[in-house]
Amino acid sequence: MSGLPLLTLMLVVPLVGAAVIWLLPNASSRLSKPIALGVSLLTLALALLAWARFDSGSSDRYQLTETHSWIPQFGVSYALGVDGIALSLIVMAAILTPICLLAAWNDLGEDADPKREKTYFALMLVLLTFMVGVFAARDVFLFYVFFEAMLIPVYFLIGLFGGPRRQYAAVKFILFSLVGGLIMLVAVIALYFQGPGGEQGFLYEALEGAVGGSTATQRWLFLGFFIAFAIKAPMWPVHTWLPDAASESRPATAVLLVGVLDKVGTFGMLRFCLGFFPEASKWATPVVLTLAVISVIYGALLAIGSRDIMRLIAFTSISHFGFIVMGIFAMTTTAGGGSALYMINHGFSTAGLFLLAGFLISRHGSQRIADYGGWQRVTPVLAGTFLVSGLSSLALPGLSSYVSEFLVLAGTFQRYKWVAAIATIGIVLAALYILLTYQRVFTGPRPEFAADRTPRDLGVREKVVVAPIIASFLLLGFFPKPVLDLVNPAVEQTLKIVGVTDPAPSHPTNVATGSDK
């Protein structure tokens, strides 16, 4: 049992599920939904099993490893393995996928074309495989393959099933991603030659802290990776694909895109940029922090000005990604742990916002905020859950995002006081974009509807979708320890490679801190 290749299984299971769905005869296309849900739940079970197997106390950074020779001539291996950060992201993806499937249950309507129905749900499973793969890879080339392959299902999910401007949005998404991908590809190839080489020259362990070459070479390589990740994350000024992609996507696609896929950007910065090019990372820190702070404030301002609710949520994410990047490049254990936790919390709070906005849109057929008003009187549960998700997004203390945002800011403050202080403006702006939206959509006099067309409040399926998301806000707000215990060692190991230690407090106090310690 202990030899069970859990990570490979998590790659194979959704893929098999997708194949089964595609092979279904058109007459029984109805089965695609339950099959997809079942397969995603099975994957979730595997992910939880992986979590149970993972030993946070171990000195081995990568666990659950599998290594097979793939193209030894080029140093490429089929190597999988996770550290705490990767594992937490995989678990998040595995939790969000069934939630999204359930949210997307009626996306195609009652009498959908059977082919379309099969494709839609199969694509989501394919996406799950690639999401697991990109975090579980332990070989840079394999990572790159997943990184690029991920684009395919997303492209089709947007291009085939999106809103009226889906073609434009899908192509824009692909173009930005391809440019980033191509730049990274050059860097990947060059990386191999700067590393130790050999038959396993692309393994993370082989490269971490072992990339040679001149200072200039390292900086170019760093940039190659960083630009690709900045586009993915996305950071200002290469963020402009996201609002289009998110607003033309189905809400479930938007969740997986913004909540999970984009985390590859920040995940990559932490693991590749800091891990492989520590000196170049330090060199780039001032610029990166500046871009991060701009992203925080710019994303928030654009969100305030957005008239489309889906675009608004996309812009809030740009602001949040700014915080995550800031925490990574502050290079303290506190900020790093905060960033890793932020990635998880943001996944859930964005999911809440996108999916609830989706439920709203499915009732009224419009994404324009101005078309709403007074909906709290019509759909109180929808209003309340949207507000809670929004409060999590604005990082209300007591809800999950607050812990991570505070850790990022406090950890950054230790080294860069002004950066952290300026970024706190984001705290005020976040309140504006969330509460103004809530006001415009949900408050005001009760809207008039024709007697038989009054929208219904959340149904059972929709409540089941929202409940785990809201539970995560409270759970991770008051008890984030399970996730922090998972990510802390990985953050500490990365910072050790970079060779930085936390600044000591300026006036440490020598008293017992609390009587029970």
Next chain:
Amino acid sequence: MNSLALFAAEGEVAAATGLTAYAWLLIALPLLGAAILLLGGKATNAWGHFLATALSWASFVLGFLMLIAMIGRGHEERAMHVGGWNWVPAGQFQLETGLLIDQLSIAFVMLITFVGSLIHVYSIGYMEHDSDRRRFFAYLNLFVASMLLLVLADSYLLLFVGWEGVGLASYLLIGFWNHNPAYATAANKAFFVNRVGDVGMSIAIMFMFFTFGSVDFATVHAGAAEAGSTAMTALGLLLLVGACAKSAQFPLQSWLGDAMAGPTPVSALIHAATMVTAGVYLVVRSHDIFNAAPNAQLAVAIVGAITLLYGAIVGCAKDDIKKALAASTMSQIGYMMLAAGLGPVGYAFAIFHLITHGFFKAGMFLGAGSVMHGMKDRVDMRGFGGLSGYMKITWVTFGLGWLAILGVPPFSGFWSKDKIIESAFIGEGWRPWVFGGAAMIGAGITAFYMSRLFFMTFHGKKRWVDEHEDAERGVHPHESPLTMTVPMMVLAVGSGLLGLVLSWGGMFSHWLEPIVGGHGEEHPVLPIPVIMVLTLLLVAGGAAYAWMLYWRDDVPETAPRGSLLTQAARADLYQDAINEGLFMRPGTHLTRALVFTDGKGVDGVVGSLAASVGGLSSRLRRLQTGYARSYALTMLTGVVAVLGALWVMN
């Protein structure tokens, strides 16, 4: 050894024993109520308000028993600590939750749960006909739980959770009737202004971590004295920003008047007796920081002095009974801030006044609610008058509150406010004259506007039409039901006696001494009897002037234009116009401009750059024509190209 030194090591607070070990229940009980009412949905409509009220009383009883246990322990062994769980372990930042039950926090527990529970009872009657009553009680319970967390927390981060929790409850309750767009805006305004304060709080907490490596009270307070006055001044000022927003102090006061959009019990509990005083609690709780930073302390006193006059002036011009009371709240908290800014001579009096004010102001707000209840929810005092004969209980209970806030001996306010005025006259140089003078003049203005309010409502000629004469515009003033009047009576007893009881033999100051430190015998720059007599003369003058204008003479039913000062005061001294011009309008223009340039500028440049770098401009057109599958081909080509490149280079 004096008590200050003894308490310097707050970290050595004993672990809680006996009943006190269950202190988490204080918070958990009302929180449970909120959860049941919100999750239970319509099924709890019938009994939800009773459950919420019962749980709030249960918290009070528990807190009261803890108080008894605390009194039973020695003067220096009263504080206790209850551990919680490992909350945020992240690298260098490590924090556990915990509660600190000491003389200061238990005083707040008593105030919050007792006044809070009374207001629950009152609301049963007040909200009887509201279709959303269950939600209202859920929010009230949420508020009580958050407020208790705020005062019981043993670290700044946990305090901040309560701090935001009460802010959330306040937001939800101000906007409780948000089908009225103006009320929804008022709720947002309160939240936004408080977020500005949160920036101060957040940076303050980061600063503590930076300086001391921890954010729990024990570590921070023990280290404050040695961390240098520059750092502590910065820290003190940051905390003051947070305190100003929460307590509606200048210059972050603008939200409180609009907050009166909430149901009146909310105004009484949250926006008068408890939440808005949290800023005072914060300053007093952080006294070690402020003691080490004289300049920050001075800033606190200045803010308090400005606000007490600001609120008093605004209060003179308001015709809306709730907004006049709100201005008064602002002004009274100004007194507390001023006291807290005076340092060890003022801390205990700040809290003392906070508690007496909690009683008499909550009582008056409930009285105002009772008046509105009998007057078809009208709030314009120019349409009241002569109500004393129609609602006798409201009149008498309100009258006790009025005497208390005026500072007429022997009612509560006399004992607490006079002490603040006396303390403000202590010191050297210009300070005692400015602060003492402001506090004394403020007392005179307070007497004027509170008497104005009282006379306009209950005395003089009636300026309303009876329902029998005009069914449309007429009203039928009547006394409120017992659920409403009993809480008013209880609070009125407090307004009458609490000050005398708590100051008997300096009891309350002595009680708080182990927490806030003692101070030597210091004398005001004027003899105490002189201060007292002068203050009483000013109060009598203010009240007499109000009697002439609003009882003896007829009150015009539409407000006269008034002097420039009256017009300014009516417009809250133009606070909204200033905020609008400085922040809101430029902000709106900025976001609009950015939305425009993001689409045209940033997107255009980056987009074309990306397209040309990728050499894909032409392919873009082909893809857009709908041949989606050609992307798959592109991918395949890409992968082949990579492998080819690697092979060549090898």
